Amino acid sequence: xxxxxxxxxxxxxxxxxxxxxxxxxxxxxxxxxxxxxxxxxx
Amino acid sequence: xxxxxxxxxxxxxxxxxxxxxxxxxxxxxxxxxxxxxxxxxxxxxxxxxxxxxxxxxxxxxxxxxxxxxxxxxxxxxxxxxxxxxxxxxxxxxxxxxxxxxxxxxxxxxxxxxxxxxxxxxxxxxxxxxxxxxxxxxxxxxxxxxxxxxxxxxxxxxxxxxxxxxxxxxxxxxxxxxxxxxxxxxxxxxxxxxxxxxxxxxxxxxxxxxxxxxxxxxxxxxxxxxxxxxxxxxxxxxxxxxxxxxxxxxxxxxxxxxxxxxxxxxxxxxxxxxxxxxxxxxxxxxxxxxxxxxxxxxxxxxxxxxxxxxxxxxxxxxxxxxxxxxxxxxxxxxxxxxxxxxxxxxxxxxxxxxxxxxxxxxxxxxxxxxxxxxxxxxxxxxxxxxxxxxxxxxxxxxxxxxxxxxxxxxxxxxxxxxxxxxxxxxxxxxxxxxxxxxxxxxxxxxxxxxxxxxxxxxxxxxxxxxxxxxxxxxxxxxxxxxxxxxxxxxxxxxxxxxxxx
Numbered sequence: 001x002x003x004x005x006x007x008x009x010x011x012x013x014x015x016x017x018x019x020x021x022x023x024x025x026x027x028x029x030x031x032x033x034x035x036x037x038x039x040x041x042x
Numbered sequence: 043x044x045x046x047x048x049x050x051x052x053x054x055x056x057x058x059x060x061x062x063x064x065x066x067x068x069x070x071x072x073x074x075x076x077x078x079x080x081x082x083x084x085x086x087x088x089x090x091x092x093x094x095x096x097x098x099x100x101x102x103x104x105x106x107x108x109x110x111x112x113x114x115x116x117x118x119x120x121x122x123x124x125x126x127x128x129x130x131x132x133x134x135x136x137x138x139x140x141x142x143x144x145x146x147x148x149x150x151x152x153x154x155x156x157x158x159x160x161x162x163x164x165x166x167x168x169x170x171x172x173x174x175x176x177x178x179x180x181x182x183x184x185x186x187x188x189x190x191x192x193x194x195x196x197x198x199x200x201x202x203x204x205x206x207x208x209x210x211x212x213x214x215x216x217x218x219x220x221x222x223x224x225x226x227x228x229x230x231x232x233x234x235x236x237x238x239x240x241x242x243x244x245x246x247x248x249x250x251x252x253x254x255x256x257x258x259x260x261x262x263x264x265x266x267x268x269x270x271x272x273x274x275x276x277x278x279x280x281x282x283x284x285x286x287x288x289x290x291x292x293x294x295x296x297x298x299x300x301x302x303x304x305x306x307x308x309x310x311x312x313x314x315x316x317x318x319x320x321x322x323x324x325x326x327x328x329x330x331x332x333x334x335x336x337x338x339x340x341x342x343x344x345x346x347x348x349x350x351x352x353x354x355x356x357x358x359x360x361x362x363x364x365x366x367x368x369x370x371x372x373x374x375x376x377x378x379x380x381x382x383x384x385x386x387x388x389x390x391x392x393x394x395x396x397x398x399x400x401x402x403x404x405x406x407x408x409x410x411x412x413x414x415x416x417x418x419x420x421x422x423x424x425x426x427x428x429x430x431x432x433x434x435x436x437x438x439x440x441x442x443x444x445x446x447x448x449x450x451x452x453x454x455x456x457x458x459x460x461x462x463x464x465x466x467x468x469x470x471x472x473x474x475x476x477x478x479x480x481x482x483x484x485x486x487x488x489x490x491x492x493x494x495x496x497x498x499x500x501x502x503x504x505x506x507x508x509x510x511x512x513x514x515x516x517x518x519x520x521x522x523x524x525x526x527x528x529x530x531x532x533x534x535x536x537x538x539x540x541x542x
Contacts, residue, residue: 011312012311014313015307015310015312015313015315016311018310018315018318019302019318020295022298022302022318023294023295023298023299025328026328026331027294027295027359030332030355030359031351031355033335033336033339034339034351034354034355034358035351037336037339038343038350038351038354041343
């Protein structure tokens with residue numbers, strides 16, 4: 001099945017944003033972990 | 043019965059090696075032009091000598107080994123392992139002439155570290171290295187990240203026997219039906235992310251006060267080495283030189299994206315977005331990041347020097363991601379790991395370095411896919427043991443598609459993991475032989491073998507020659523993931539002991 005150029009571009013943008021959200025999840029998760037461990041250690 | 047390789051086998055290997063030599067000569071044109079732009083005439087001459095020597099050797103080998111015979115799988119693996127050594131020796135020529143390396147061995151160490159995307163450096167006075175030479179260091183890292191042989195094949199458009207070379211360079215997954223298409227996709231993803239990361243880094247460096255042209259080159263080099271999880275930097279202080287929070291965040295994103303499987307990039311970019319949440323290696327990657335960061339964090343909080351969220355993020359999390367993705371970028375001086383950090387924090391980094399990122403990416407180490415398979419095998423074994431009847435359990439893993447975990451897959455994962463442990467400890471023992479402490483030796487050896495590049499201070503130009511050679515071997519074997527190294531050793535055994 002041939003996919004149109006427009007659909008391909010949309011898939012690429014959404015895929016790229018998904019990868020960015022994965023990065024954001026790890027960075028925000030690490031900040032939350034630091035915050036929790038710092039709070040518990042005091 | 044082991045058969046002795048024939049003259050034809052040797053001719054095929056030589057013929058393809060000559061193509062690699064030509065490829066290296068072509069690649070040297072890039073730093074040559076950078077040297078011309080910056081009017082660095084001595085480096086210009088270094089690259090002319092390098093190009094002349096590489097081409098001369100290529101023509102001699104091509105003349106002696108010219109053949110039209112088809113490339114066989116077994117020969118392809120040997121070509122791959124030899125190509126990396128040939129590339130190391132030829133690429134070291136201009137760097138050796140730069141006078142920033144004590145010996146030719148040091149220059150070879152630098153180029154193997156570059157090609158294997160490790161990032162350990164033996165350059166003296168790095169801060170005054172010519173722009174052309176810095177371009178070359180980072181460019182070989184970019185070529186090595188995607189694969190030397192695959193890069194050359196892409197340029198010359200050769201497809202016969204490409205599968206063997208592709209597997210030999212530790213890429214097991216065929217993303218597209220043909221290898222050339224797969225290699226093309228790998229280069230497209232890499233260029234896209236390097237360009238994007240370069241633009242953001244350029245802005246942040248310019249805002250940080252660097253001159254625009256210097257910012258441009260620094261951002262391109264750091265984006266190339268960050269994406270390829272290499273870790274070379276144009277300054278001896280590495281990322282610490284910039285004192286730039288936003289640059290550090292951009293580098294973290296670049297390193298994390300570079301550690302993702304190319305096959306996963308392909309499916310996510312083609313509409314299967316949910317794959318990133320279902321894939322076993324991503325799940326294990328996330329779990330091991332948080333697990334090893336937790337260990338490192340506890341260790342860092344115990345030492346009380348880092349007492350707020352921002353500093354723990356910039357010093358702790360940055361190094362953890364740098365270690366886990368096999369990059370080796372640092373915002374600390376090398377000796378601070380052994381002198382300031384607690385042992386617990388350092389062990390957290392060592393575990394992260396040993397595990398590495400996803401398979402079929404630019405990272406080194408055991409890889410999270412193998413860790414996932416091994417954990418599944420353990421789980422399956424425990425279930426079988428505690429079940430009252432003689433039930434047989436079938437385990438499945440989700441990696442791009444649902445796969446049944448079979449014995450061959452488990453055996454392969456366990457064998458490669460075992461090989462990694464052997465080379466981690468080989469370097470540790472040799473380090474301890476030269477009176478370095480156990481933890482420092484383990485840190486440096488794991489860093490070399492898992493192609494990370496973080497250093498606790500052992501890697502210096504004055505370190506023993508044997509240790510340099512062991513680390514070169516570790517970087518080479520770790521990057522190629524042993525298959526082509528086994529073929530290489532087997533080839534020489536067959537040459538000596540094989541039957542005609």
